[in-house]
Amino acid sequence: MKRLQPIERAAGGLVIRRKNGEREVLLIDDAYGHVALPKGHLEPGESWEAAAVREIEEETGIRSRLVASLGRVEYPVMRHGTTIHKEVRMFLLEADDALQEPRHQAEEIQSAYYLPWEDAKQLHAEKGYMNWHWIFDKAKVFLDGGQMLRQTWDDTEPDTQLRVHKVRPLVISLLDSVVEEISATHPAIMSAYLQRVGQSVSTETPQDALAKVHHVLQSLPYPTVSRDALNTMIDHTLLRPDAGLLDVLTLCEEAKEHQFAAVCVQPRYVRDAVEALAGSTVSVCTVLGFPHGAVTPEQLVFETSLALASGAEELDVVIPFGAMVEDDVQAVMTSVSAVVETVNRLAPQAMVKAILETSALTVDRVMKASIAALAAGVDYIKTSTGFHTAGAHGLDVYIMQALASPAGAHVKASGGVRTMEVASMMLSLGVERIGTSSGVHLVRQ
Missing domain, CATH: 3.90.79.10 (Nucleoside Triphosphate Pyrophosphohydrolase)
Known part of the structure; x- marks a missing residue:
């Protein structure tokens, strides 16, 4: 050894x-x-x-x-x-x-x-x-109020445009300082992220790439959001530890009826979901390192291989957010890269989403975790497992979208998205997937 x-x-x-x-x-x-x-x-x-x-x-x-x-x-x-x-x-x-x-x-x-x-x-x-x-x-930035960004968002009148306008200057300042930090502490990670942004938007320099991130921060929220495509953005989710096979089969029938994007189930039910959804447009998603992200990269490789062999088309991996709480950006990069590299080797068409567990992280750590996951090559960055203290927060989604979009990636909001009001806010901030166990209730509102 x-x-x-x-x-x-x-x-x-x-x-x-x-x-x-x-x-x-x-x-x-x-x-x-x-x-x-x-x-x-x-x-x-x-x-x-x-x-x-x-x-x-x-x-x-x-x-x-x-x-x-x-x-x-x-x-x-x-x-x-x-x-x-x-x-x-x-x-x-x-x-x-x-x-x-x-x-x-x-x-x-x-x-x-x-x-x-x-x-x-x-x-x-x-x-x-x-x-x-x-x-x-x-x-x-912290002394100027950067520590209180979530509180500032929550204390502002519940209008997404007003909230974004209120926090935007400090978000930009904090993001710039985080980019400077990672460039010094993890230059390879920063380089991989900037290279991905550059490839996505055909920029020539890191400054051009970061200008695209600033542009998204300035552009959000989107002024109008159509409800027509909501069904096709929902990951119909059942991750309760006490859920049984019949619950999963019901979930699949509901997903087919409402033409949801995917079902998200525990790994043991992936084969059952694949069989139940055969011939439909609904994808099968499962979770890795769930819900604590407290597994080794080697374990993630094993979980990824089994999930793909069972027929999973989308993999939502929990980052080691306990390590991220200690500002260990490299741990996030290493774990997520293990999954992405395994997918690229075994099933390149499969999709990888990194769950950040944003409620466990300060805002600057959400930025750092997003950059690391995107540098590792994920297709989506996702807010929450639904098993921590809170779910998706508008400020976190705003920041995640600004970092993901220029890199050609997307954002999934999950945890607490149960009403059309919350879903509409998330969509206005650029979210392209919503993970919820309340999908049927949501589309019927």
Whole structure:
């Protein structure tokens, strides 16, 4: 068995304070001549967040409280002739006492000090580590309200046009910072996404490709949405763990009667659904890594192979959203790529949809997960399993559509889409599939 590479984990953050009405940032001069942000190793049993707060205080004497997670960087380091895989997560924090001045306490720190925001950003750009150059722009978006985007959407009058108009400037700023982040932390993933966008819209540069994403954000919502094609956009879904064969057969009959796009069933019922729908236009969809996304890429390959052998035409794979909560973009890419590559090898005509489980993710993580899944080659990105705390949210769909459309991909909204009002909002945001267990009720409204 191949020996796993040793892992070293560290956490820290960008600490701000307001002094005399001006925003200042806590910086350190490290032992290597770089300007940096304070960080240090996790202790056994310690969380990322607790380690960040503790290390900042130990290095600078500044006590602080968490505001948001900013992101993650991974890189190799050499320790006594051994290559170590280092994982670092950084957070946005606010100093408890704006009047307290820092004093460096760790041996590896030469000095600690506050600087006004713009001065700190410039100095960090000149003397800091390149893999963290994006962190100031992202932190600024959060400080300007980027953390509250879903709340802003919900608090705005329930009109999709008004909601989009309200959140659009911050969404664009956050998206730009996320693109900058992934370009620094996962350049291969960003390159694959931009290449896909470029191929889709015949652009020549990454800037042209990103301009197409901005264009979609500016264009949505679509002013008129026809109900005529709603039936052909519905994935009639039955994923209850207590559902039996007769329930599945009833689902298939309903799908044929209403000419739905597909039925979505548990893997054990794929063959039954294929037989029941023979000769119809209804596709058979099943789920992989469902509902938690907590399986290995190797398991996903096995599940994919079995599903295709059983006759499934569409595969909805749950990303490892627990890893994405820790900003592990590579884990999403690796898992989804395992499915896409297996499909391309065994049944290239089959469709792959990546379930992001958006209710488990912050908005910036929805962006990062979308980019990773699209870079892996999926046909759709999908909001939810229906088994987490919430289902499809308009803001998430708005963002997902802006990232998917220029890449020639699509969005599936699922979870909580039970009324024509909600379905109409989703369609106006560009959704092309709706996953619901209430399909019959929906089309009869």
